[in-house]
Amino acid sequence: MTQPAPSSDPVILSRTQAGVRTLTLNRPDKLNAANDALLLTLTAELQAAGQDPAVRVVVVTGAGRGFCAGQDLGDVAGRDMTFTEHLQHTYNPLIRTIRGLDKPVLTAVNGVAAGAGASLALAGDIRLWARSASLIEVFSNIALVPDSGSTWFLPRLVGYHRAFELMALAEKVGAEDALRLGLCEHVFPDETFGEEVQRYAERLAARPLHALALTKRALQAALSSTLDQALDLEAELQQLAGDHWEHEEGVTAFRARRAPDFRREG
Ligand code: T3D
Numbered sequence: 180m181t182q183p184a185p186s187s188d189p190v191i192l193s194r195t196q197a198g199v200r201t202l203t204l205n206r207p208d209k210l211n212a213a214n215d216a217l218l219l220t221l222t223a224e225l226q227a228a229g230q231d232p233a234v235r236v237v238v239v240t241g242a243g244r245g246f247c248a249g250q251d252l253g254d255v256a257g258r259d260m261t262f263t264e265h266l267q268h269t270y271n272p273l274i275r276t277i278r279g280l281d282k283p284v285l286t287a288v289n290g291v292a293a294g295a296g297a298s299l300a301l302a303g304d305i306r307l308w309a310r311s312a313s314l315i316e317v318f319s320n321i322a323l324v325p326d327s328g329s330t331w332f333l334p335r336l337v338g339y340h341r342a343f344e345l346m347a348l349a350e351k352v353g354a355e356d357a358l359r360l361g362l363c364e365h366v367f368p369d370e371t372f373g374e375e376v377q378r379y380a381e382r383l384a385a386r387p388l389h390a391l392a393l394t395k396r397a398l399q400a401a402l403s404s405t406l407d408q409a410l411d412l413e414a415e416l417q418q419l420a421g422d423h424w425e426h427e428e429g430v431t432a433f434r435a436r437r438a439p440d441f442r443r444e445g
Pocket residue numbers: 208209210212213248249250251252253255262265266291293294295296315317318320321323326
């Protein structure tokens with residue numbers, strides 16, 4: 180299997196501020212089109228953030244005017260993997276890592292998100308968009324099938340018919356439509372996007388992380404479970420939450436009429 184090629188210019192920039200780890204896709208000249216180095220490094224950085232106690236929230240964003248233009252089409256010819264192998268080696272672990280991470284992952288969509296870049300944009304637990312951002316299910320332009328989770332995310336957000344239309348015509352969805360369709364939670368002005376994302380992420384970082392991790396797990400399971408299964412899982416996870424110090428802190432703070440401090444360790 181191929182490994183990330185050594186490069187002087189990091190394909191992923193990493194910075195941590197106030198418990199927020201920001202991972203920036205850094206191939207701005209190609210609208211952050213993804214090569215293997217970018218995909219494998221991003222996955223490794225997400226896993227590292229998951230293990231790092233200093234990190235409470237992860238933000239994935241792009242450098243320059245694009246978020247991610249999907250697969251780097253210059254990197255496909257001569258590849259020593261089939262499409263199936265390549266997806267299983269690169270994109271699928273990335274999307275699984277985001278959805279499985281015990282910490283909230285925000286996708287901060289600063290510009291165009293196309294192809295697998297659109298899937299990446301949709302994979303965040305919370306999706307924040309800049310006003311000039313857009314999403315294109317561009318795969319059919321090059322006669323490919325939507326991948327990296329787009330066929331799972333999109334119909335759940337917009338329904339089968341609109342998902343099919345977006346995929347069949349590869350039409351650009353702008354920020355206002357994305358908000359209306361439920362492809363993002365908030366749209367911020369381009370000029371202040373970075374600050375707004377950091378402010379939002381810090382607000383989330385002050386929330387009870389253990390409870391949010393369990394919430395993420397419960398919601399994801401519920402997407403493919405029956406009501407009975409969801410009720411059983413809630414009962415099981417509520418025990419884990421109720422036994423955790425965060426719960427005691429929340430109740431104590433409520434009784435004392437003060438704000439809870441979920442950042443302190445047990
Ligand atoms: O391989 C597998 O395992 C299968 C997995 C597939 C996953 C996929 O993501 S398939 C879909 C691949 N992505 C695309 O087909 C998107 C191609 N790009 C575009 O359609 C357009 O660039 C955009 C709509 C995204 C943006 O258009 P625009 O007009 O704002 O920018 P531009 O001028 O087209 O692009 C700017 C530069 O980025 C340009 O380079 P240059 O001419 O300035 O040197 C362009 O070539 C480059 N670029 C954009 N997208 C890609 C790319 N270079 C390589 N790969 C790209 N995907």
